[in-house]
Amino acid sequence: MATPLPAFVARRRPDWDSLKDLLARQRSGTLRLEELRTLDVLYRRAAADLAHAQTFYAGTDVHRFLNQLCGQAYGAIYQPPRERLASTLAFFRRDFPRTLRANGAFVAASAGLFVLGILLGALVVLLEPRGAELLVPENLRDFIARKEMWTDGILSVAPPNAVASGIATNNLTVIIVTFASGILLGLGTVFTLINNGVHLGSVGALCVHEGMGPKLFDFIAAHGPVELSIIVIAGGAGLMVGQALIDPGELPRGQALVLRGREAVKLVLGCAPFLALIAVVEGFVSPGDFFSSWMKAVLGLALGALFWTYLLRAGRNEPGGTS
Amino acid sequence: MDSAASPNLDVATPERVALSLPVAGIGYRCLAYLIDVFLLFLFWVITYFTFTLLVSDVLGFLEGLSGFTRTLMVVGVFATQWLYWTACEVLMGGQTPGKRLIGIRVVRVDGSPVGVLESAVRNLVRVVDFLPGLYATGCLSMLLTRQHRRLGDILAGTLLVREERIDLDKYTTPAAEAPAVSATTSRVRLAPEDVELILAFLTRAPQLEPAARTRLGTKLVDRYGGLGETERATVLASPQATESFLRTRVQAER
Numbered sequence: 001m002a003t004p005l006p007a008f009v010a011r012r013r014p015d016w017d018s019l020k021d022l023l024a025r026q027r028s029g030t031l032r033l034e035e036l037r038t039l040d041v042l043y044r045r046a047a048a049d050l051a052h053a054q055t056f057y058a059g060t061d062v063h064r065f066l067n068q069l070c071g072q073a074y075g076a077i078y079q080p081p082r083e084r085l086a087s088t089l090a091f092f093r094r095d096f097p098r099t100l101r102a103n104g105a106f107v108a109a110s111a112g113l114f115v116l117g118i119l120l121g122a123l124v125v126l127l128e129p130r131g132a133e134l135l136v137p138e139n140l141r142d143f144i145a146r147k148e149m150w151t152d153g154i155l156s157v158a159p160p161n162a163v164a165s166g167i168a169t170n171n172l173t174v175i176i177v178t179f180a181s182g183i184l185l186g187l188g189t190v191f192t193l194i195n196n197g198v199h200l201g202s203v204g205a206l207c208v209h210e211g212m213g214p215k216l217f218d219f220i221a222a223h224g225p226v227e228l229s230i231i232v233i234a235g236g237a238g239l240m241v242g243q244a245l246i247d248p249g250e251l252p253r254g255q256a257l258v259l260r261g262r263e264a265v266k267l268v269l270g271c272a273p274f275l276a277l278i279a280v281v282e283g284f285v286s287p288g289d290f291f292s293s294w295m296k297a298v299l300g301l302a303l304g305a306l307f308w309t310y311l312l313r314a315g316r317n318e319p320g321g322t323s
Numbered sequence: 324m325d326s327a328a329s330p331n332l333d334v335a336t337p338e339r340v341a342l343s344l345p346v347a348g349i350g351y352r353c354l355a356y357l358i359d360v361f362l363l364f365l366f367w368v369i370t371y372f373t374f375t376l377l378v379s380d381v382l383g384f385l386e387g388l389s390g391f392t393r394t395l396m397v398v399g400v401f402a403t404q405w406l407y408w409t410a411c412e413v414l415m416g417g418q419t420p421g422k423r424l425i426g427i428r429v430v431r432v433d434g435s436p437v438g439v440l441e442s443a444v445r446n447l448v449r450v451v452d453f454l455p456g457l458y459a460t461g462c463l464s465m466l467l468t469r470q471h472r473r474l475g476d477i478l479a480g481t482l483l484v485r486e487e488r489i490d491l492d493k494y495t496t497p498a499a500e501a502p503a504v505s506a507t508t509s510r511v512r513l514a515p516e517d518v519e520l521i522l523a524f525l526t527r528a529p530q531l532e533p534a535a536r537t538r539l540g541t542k543l544v545d546r547y548g549g550l551g552e553t554e555r556a557t558v559l560a561s562p563q564a565t566e567s568f569l570r571t572r573v574q575a576e577r
Contacts, residue, residue: 005518006573009494016491027416047340054341057515061522064345065489071344071434072486074336075416080438172401180451183474188451241478258432258480265444 005057012049016069019046026076043073094315096270099263100233101312103240110235113190114228117197118204125205132209135202144206149215149287171227171275175234179241179268186242193235214293222296223282225304230271230278237264274307330470332484334434342434347427347483349465356458358421363403370399405446412442426486441479448475493522496570513573517547521569528566540565547572 003011019042025031026039050066057063081087100107124131132141143149174196181188207216240260248256285291285299334342411419417429417437429437429445452461452473461473470482513521521543528536537559544550544558544565558568 004513005515006494009491013491013495044338047336047338050342051340060515060519061489062491062494064487065491067343068486068489070336070340071334071342071484074334074342074434075428075430075436078337078435080436172405176405176447177450180448183448183451183478254432254477254480257478261444261478261480262440265440265447268447269440269443 003056005060005062008052008057009062015042015045016049016066018042019069019073023072023076039073040077043070043077046070046073091266092270092273092314096266097311097314097316099266100236100270103236103263103267106239106243107233107236110189110193110239111232113193114197114232114235117194117199118201119197120194121198121201121203122205123201124198125202125209129206129209132202132206135198136206140203141206144210144212147210147212149212149219171230171279175231175268175271175275178231178234179238179264182238182241182264183245184242185245186239189235189238189242192238193231196231218293218296219286221293221300222285222291222303223278223300225300226274226278226307227282229304229307230275233267233271237267240264240267278303332430332432332434332470332482336434344430344434344484345487346470347485348471349462351425351427351485352465352471352483355419355421355425355427358424359407359419360421362420363407366403367399408446408449409439409442412437412446413439422483426488427483428486429481430484432480432482437479437481441481444479445475445481448473448478451475490526493526494573513547518573521547521573525566525570525573528562533562536562537565540569543569 019039022031022035022039022042025035031039046066047070050063050070053060053063053066121135124135136144174192178189178192178196181192204216207213241257241264244256244260245253251259281299281303285296291299329348330346331343332346334344336342408419412429415423418427422428429442431437431441449461452458452464452475454460458473461475464473464477465471468477472482476482524539524543528540531539540562541559544555548555548558548568550558558564
């Protein structure tokens with residue numbers, strides 16, 4: 001038999017109030033061990049009260065109050081483990097390269113699309129130089145027509161670390177858009193990859209056509225390999241998301257998407273520190289004549305090789321299960 | 324009691340109790356976003372004036388450091404544009420300051436708190452939700468999905484739940500004055516819905532138009548009072564007496 005509602009509230013309210021207090025203290029992080037035990041006990045009691053309210057007082061404010069209280073306590077008790085430094089290190093030592101290797105096909109497909117874009121852009125400009133008017137932005141064309149590198153222009157105005165940080169945000173935007181637009185059935189990623197490829201290809205071809213090939217190579221050599229790799233990896237992550245939407249397999253679309261999303265974002269987050277490093281190279285080493293072309297090329301190749309060795313080798317022989 | 328109108332997130336806890344949390348709609352989310360954006364704007368205004376008024380002009384060493392300050396600025400833009408949301412959500416239990424003020428919280432679809440990965444996903448996809456401007460894609464997605472989720476939420480497997488401020492005092496407030504008629508004399512038992520109805524009336528009564536206050540009070544007394552002619556007349560003499568009677572009627576249920 002149900003107790004009348006006001007009597008039920010009056011009898012049980014002290015427990016709920018103290019549970020609420022404990023939850024507030026838990027949020028601010030000042031909870032002792034015995035209080036934690038009390039929290040657990042009170043949560044179970046509140047859950048029992050909720051079950052009671054569900055049966056006898058469904059739809060009342062008490063019911064809604066208990067729902068909310070138990071929801072907060074549930075959140076506090078079943079928290080995800082805190083991310084500590086050790087888990088971050090483990091992520092870079094094992095988790096990130098493993099995830100990448102497990103999804104190598106997507107990264108390869110992304111690389112394919114990117115190269116396709118580069119070839120398209122380059123072909124158009126080489127076969128029909130006027131095509132550059134369509135594909136290359138006007139301010140870049142002006143620089144190339146004056147036989148100047150646009151990066152020299154940036155450098156002469158702003159100090160190098162400003163260049164580095166500007167480049168970092170720009171690359172970051174490209175990478176985030178490449179990944180995030182995967183949610184548009186993967187079409188956004190495909191478009192961004194090809195678009196960036198065409199842009200790069202057409203600018204490169206125009207430079208070669210105008211006899212500035214060596215200068216462009218001089219600028220790109222040091223940071224190009226790693227930076228383009230990162231864009232390709234972000235593209236792979238975007239394609240993973242798109243694939244989960246189009247072909248979710250045996251799971252419902254929503255679940256497949258969540259599963260893939262968690263994997264894909266690991267690829268993007270894993271790239272972040274390397275992106276920061278390569279932005280420094282791009283800002284300090286690539287522009288200007290402080291380093292000769294061949295030194296830049298050697299540096300670029302070495303960095304690229306290191307990056308890919310890390311991606312393909314790290315965490316391969318360690319225990320810890322398959323990714 | 325508006326549970327039919329707004330969607331709920333149903334969670335089965337390991338304690339075998341079904342939780343049902345109200346989902347936050349587009350209005351709540353919009354308000355929280357505006358507050359967050361305002362806070363970030365305020366941060367930039369203050370930073371701007373601190374730098375221009377105090378640092379650069381007075382001491383004049385900003386020219387020498389301008390590369391460094393520009394780097395700082397780019398890092399700041401990065402932080403306010405990308406880090407703010409994820410850092411807040413992870414550290415504040417699924418809430419940014421705006422969300423906390425409005426009383427909404429990000430949770431996973433199973434009701435558990437968000438981790439770094441989920442928060443990162445939903446905030447990276449913000450770019451796409453913003454397309455082609457002013458969150459057009461995100462708003463469309465919120466209107467079309469049952470639990471008002473934008474694309475970032477769908478990909479991350481998260482949603483926003485509402486935290487209401489529910490006042491339990493109304494159940495236990497003692498009656499203002501001794502009722503003219505003993506409420507324990509009538510014997511129809513009140514169902515929880517009836518208690519809730521009377522309490523809802525009592526909470527709102529002070530704000531009602533006098534005519535409506537009397538009319539609703541009379542209806543409730545007639546329905547739940549079970550009184551004789553003379554008793555009814557004394558109870559209905561003033562709104563205070565009516566409400567006092569109704570409150571005692573509810574309190575008598577223990």
